[in-house]
Amino acid sequence: MAEDLTGHKVTADESTVVLGIETSCDETAVAVVMGGGDVLSSVVASQLDEHARFGGVVPEIASRAHLEALPHVTAQAIARAGIDVGRVDAVAATVGPGLVGALLVGVSAAKAMALALDVPFVGVNHLEAHLYAALLDAPDAEFPMLFVLVSGGHTMFVAMNDPHDYRVVGQTIDDAAGEAFDKVARFLGLGFPGGPAIDKAATRGNEKAIDFPRAMRNEGFDVSFSGLKTAVINHVRAHPQVASDDVAASFQRAVVDVLVHKARRAASQCGARTIALGGGVAANSLLRREMQRAGDDDGVRVVLPSREMCTDNAAMIASAGWYRLARGETSPLDTGANPNLKLAAGQR
Numbered sequence: 001m002a003e004d005l006t007g008h009k010v011t012a013d014e015s016t017v018v019l020g021i022e023t024s025c026d027e028t029a030v031a032v033v034m035g036g037g038d039v040l041s042s043v044v045a046s047q048l049d050e051h052a053r054f055g056g057v058v059p060e061i062a063s064r065a066h067l068e069a070l071p072h073v074t075a076q077a078i079a080r081a082g083i084d085v086g087r088v089d090a091v092a093a094t095v096g097p098g099l100v101g102a103l104l105v106g107v108s109a110a111k112a113m114a115l116a117l118d119v120p121f122v123g124v125n126h127l128e129a130h131l132y133a134a135l136l137d138a139p140d141a142e143f144p145m146l147f148v149l150v151s152g153g154h155t156m157f158v159a160m161n162d163p164h165d166y167r168v169v170g171q172t173i174d175d176a177a178g179e180a181f182d183k184v185a186r187f188l189g190l191g192f193p194g195g196p197a198i199d200k201a202a203t204r205g206n207e208k209a210i211d212f213p214r215a216m217r218n219e220g221f222d223v224s225f226s227g228l229k230t231a232v233i234n235h236v237r238a239h240p241q242v243a244s245d246d247v248a249a250s251f252q253r254a255v256v257d258v259l260v261h262k263a264r265r266a267a268s269q270c271g272a273r274t275i276a277l278g279g280g281v282a283a284n285s286l287l288r289r290e291m292q293r294a295g296d297d298d299g300v301r302v303v304l305p306s307r308e309m310c311t312d313n314a315a316m317i318a319s320a321g322w323y324r325l326a327r328g329e330t331s332p333l334d335t336g337a338n339p340n341l342k343l344a345a346g347q348r
Contacts, residue, residue: 022317023105032318213228255287274300276303
């Protein structure tokens with residue numbers, strides 16, 4: 001059993017309870033997880049209504065909303081977990097990437113709680129946490145695994161040999177898939193957030209109506225959606241009478257085709273037994289359907305997370321914190337927020 005810099009005993013086993021806090025964007029979330037995978041509680045307070053009228057997340061509004069909601073959400077998570085706060089063995093919080101003001105609210109609260117409880121503080125990379133979200137829903141998933149992270153800010157393919165050993169094999173070189181969904185939905189006047197709006201409109205449209213480009217489809221494992229977004233705008237301007245539902249369906253099909261094609265090739269190259277989806281775009285109905293079909297065809301298990309695990313949540317933060325503790329890692333109390341934090345290779 002190792003000690004961290006503050007003298008805390010660093011260990012993690014099936015009885016270790018971690019309280020996680022997530023405030024990287026517009027969801028105020030707190031969860032209590034035992035043993036890295038047993039979710040005792042998970043509470044999320046959405047700010048959707050507060051940002052919808054602006055067509056996107058306003059950082060200042062998000063930060064203030066986190067400040068107001070966090071005490072209540074924390075109390076609710078502890079109550080639902082059915083434990084005394086003194087039972088918490090460590091406090092984890094997202095330190096990045098994300099909106100710096102929003103991150104600081106969660107990081108500050110987590111460090112204060114860790115100091116008050118005299119337990120370790122664990123700073124968590126939000127992107128790494130998404131990897132563990134897949135294991136919360138499918139703890140029996142087999143490795144090697146290809147994790148496909150598709151969210152508003154990130155799109156990447158991650159090869160995982162085990163929960164502690166992973167590497168990024170491909171990622172977006174410009175817009176993330178979720179960002180493209182939001183921008184196209186805003187241009188078409190479909191509302192915010194763009195992902196669900198496009199998904200809904202696509203059910204009424206013809207996905208074969210417009211042959212939008214599939215950029216870099218057969219070039220490595222990186223992806224690009226900026227050109228596709230521009231192609232949508234140019235097409236609508238050139239054909240102002242085109243049905244928005246047809247545009248949405250054709251756009252969605254182009255995004256999904258690229259993601260599924262790249263995932264299949266990456267999974268084959270890394271010998272994956274499992275393909276797992278994560279991030280907000282993992283809730284997209286066509287992506288889930290086509291990825292499952294591809295897995296069935298290739299003889300690879302596909303893990304489709306619950307809608308709750310697709311969106312930002314604190315259960316995945318607490319789980320990631322547990323895995324860091326299991327590696328003997330904690331964070332000093334002077335740890336700050338890093339809005340541009342990258343996903344580095346995992347270490348054994």
